[in-house]
Amino acid sequence: MDSFFSFKSFISIETLKVFYMLGVIALPVMSWFLLLWVINKYSALFRFYKGLKRSIIISTIIWVMSKIKFFKKYLNEKVTWDTLNTTQKFKLILLFIMLVFFSELFYRLMFEYLIAFMQMHDALVGMR
Numbered sequence: 001m002d003s004f005f006s007f008k009s010f011i012s013i014e015t016l017k018v019f020y021m022l023g024v025i026a027l028p029v030m031s032w033f034l035l036l037w038v039i040n041k042y043s044a045l046f047r048f049y050k051g052l053k054r055s056i057i058i059s060t061i062i063w064v065m066s067k068i069k070f071f072k073k074y075l076n077e078k079v080t081w082d083t084l085n086t087t088q089k090f091k092l093i094l095l096f097i098m099l100v101f102f103s104e105l106f107y108r109l110m111f112e113y114l115i116a117f118m119q120m121h122d123a124l125v126g127m128r
Helices: 013-048 056-067 069-075 086-126
Strands: none
Touching: 013 086
16 A cells, blocks of 8 residues: 555556546536536626627626626526527537537547556556
């Protein structure tokens, strides 16, 4: 146990594979909730400030107004699937697929790097 906490021995490759599989299952679910959160925030601000020019000053004003209790009821409107038109639904699904694809790709590359590092370490230590 002392060698584990002093990093003289590493976790096994099988443990990394288990964590990889758990992440592969959890990433699409987390991506879906992240996407809904972003769309909800963006659409509420877009509806509330549709006629205004976009600038840093306006963004700052929007942020300050979101902190004022009176305006919170206007900013917390919910966006549901039924309120989106067909084009917005298509864009949402396409964005979700791209988000999941790139996050899964990054996740896979990260674990491949960790496994390759462990294999190189084992090969170098075995050469002594």
